[in-house]
Amino acid sequence: MTMGNTGGRRKPPTIHDVAREAGVSRGTVSRVLNGGHYVSPTAAEAVNAAIRKTGYVVNRHARSLITGRSDSVGFLLTEPQERFFEDPNFNVLLRGCTQALAAHDIPLLLMLAGTDDERRRITRYITAGHVDGVLLVSSHSGDPVAEELRAAGVPLVACGKPIGLGSKVSYVAADDRDGARDMVRHLLALGRRRIGVVTGPQDTPGGVERLAGYREVLAEAGVEADERLVVPGDYSRASGEAAAERLLARAPDVDAVFVASDLMAQGVLTALHRAGRRVPEDVAVGGFDDSPAAVAATPELTTIRQPWDRISAEMVRVLLAQMGGEDQAAVILPTELVKRDST
Amino acid sequence: MTMGNTGGRRKPPTIHDVAREAGVSRGTVSRVLNGGHYVSPTAAEAVNAAIRKTGYVVNRHARSLITGRSDSVGFLLTEPQERFFEDPNFNVLLRGCTQALAAHDIPLLLMLAGTDDERRRITRYITAGHVDGVLLVSSHSGDPVAEELRAAGVPLVACGKPIGLGSKVSYVAADDRDGARDMVRHLLALGRRRIGVVTGPQDTPGGVERLAGYREVLAEAGVEADERLVVPGDYSRASGEAAAERLLARAPDVDAVFVASDLMAQGVLTALHRAGRRVPEDVAVGGFDDSPAAVAATPELTTIRQPWDRISAEMVRVLLAQMGGEDQAAVILPTELVKRDST
DNA sequence: TTCTCTACTGTGAACGCTCACAGAAGCATG
DNA sequence: CATGCTTCTGTGAGCGTTCACAGTAGAGAA
16 A cells, blocks of 8 residues: 555546546547537536546646647736835736736736846746736836847737837826826816926836826916926835925925826925925825825825726736737726825 | 748747757757756757757746646735735735745746635646645635645645644744834833734734734733733724724823734824824834835834845745755744834 | 776657547438 | 538647666776
8 A cells, every 4th residue: 555645746637537537538528628619518518527526627738738828928027126016006907917817717927027137037938938928017118028029929918008119019008198187187177377297207108198198288278387397206205205395496386286106296295294385275286096105195195096907907808819819909098086185 | 931930939949959959869958957967068068059059948838747847836815805915015025935936947826816716726726736836825814725735735835824724834924923022122111101002813823923922021021911902903004093092092091002013003193193192202103014104104113124025035945945845844034123203 | 808887878658638630420412 | 322511529649848768888897
């Protein structure tokens, strides 16, 4: 009696065992597994019973070996730093993608490519066919990985419109420009006229679009543009604080600020508080993202909600479509103004 | 000329191509790939050159098929809700694990098992051998998945000591009890004697241990225990706010609060502020985690830092050891008191 | 010389699956 | 009765690797 199985892993049943159990051939079992076409109802039932009885689970390695597909998808992060992991939106995105893929029984491989070295390794890994498609999260422009993957013909969907990659890559994004427009219109409706803006980095699509929306609405409303009201930030809390200080120095009569991220808006609030300006009485502050930071702030931030749950679902949908041979596509999803206490 | 290769994926080189290029046999190439033992220097050099020239990457599916290993590791989350994804520590953990595994060229599969249905599916998937080991993140007790995986002999490392699973499962944890002791000692050293505590859920190891540490230090210091000073929370910001209100009602003379998480501590600060108590003058507040919430709070929180980067590294180390046949182990890592403005 | 031992190399046989193909059976059509 | 078509089923080949084994060559010992 050598078969102890004391905690060890038993050899799992193969398609052969199922076939024998069901009294059919491998081929028939395989057909049942892959959609059940050209299988008689009797045979199908016998196979399903045998699968239940044996506890059979298809060996994906064997399947992948012959099909050339891996039935898995990569979630690729090409940020140099931990920035993304501190962004709560990122989590919602990751979770949403994992769940949406799980519904298709597709596992998600998390890949981090921070350094050049890692980028090379990951690119090799992906182009070698170990994932069937890639969900790309990389805000900055000129990402060489995206370009290489695209050139290698790997199905690819980016989160946010990639800058400088031509139009050849699919993406799903919130309507940043429209969200910014909503916010600035909201501030105008409150009677504010000296509206400042703290921008995001101008090498990110969000940074560019949100600033553009701000400019458009002011122009449409006939409010005089004043470049002293425009200060750059990098999405970090600290940069928001510094930007607000510059803004106050350059345009002391500012009566509202549109900040391109909630995190920066937190910094702006801190700086305004220190300068003795009341929010929203003296200066109204509008954020962007509707992240947890928005409700954590005092006062709670009026902000623009990005539909992250829909974004993740759409990214997966577009990627699967592309893996199925469809052409690339761009999906733009609407944002929503969330009014709280800071305006 | 049918070979257009217009964006499509070329057939990747196989071990055969490398062998032919190097003028050796498959076997020799395979040996080079797997450590290079019993290979002459000349042959090894020829093979390596051929690999570089052809751009060969080993087909993991083929390898896995025969070895029975998958060379990948699962990161399993069995939380019913999105709780974890809102926890910044979780991100650090996930990132740390991904990086530590990447150093061994092992991809990480992210698995979410929120519902019973998903749990079943994931358990099947794992026990079918599609990952070689599992990093488990599940704070609550009585997790059936962990038990099943353990029974199936799947290498497993938990984050935090699993409650009610016997001692048969490896885990890596911060020294919650010792961290709590440090914090309470710190509060005592400031001269506080009416020290309240907002606990975490008592079905989580952290919740239990942090409370225990609190009680121990007070007992050692000869401070009278008062159950009115002990109020439960669930790690959420809202529960911290509610807890602080109860605490103030039950023990108005409280002069310090040890809060079992930074997020709850934020809520505590809000409630104290509303009640007109100054922090730290009237009431000192100590948090736990050193999450971003700690510096986002006003005043910035004194807290206990958990060594998340080391925790992830250790989890991976222990898991790999276990996959290599070593016995299970428990690793407890020290915490650190971070003094800021709230005490 | 002959034998043994070590270092190295090549080869066939798997691993578990899908795919292409061939064949069988049933039925309608010529 | 032959022919074609459709639906179903079984079989052999092969995906790219590792593993076990059988060699070969050269060095050292008997």
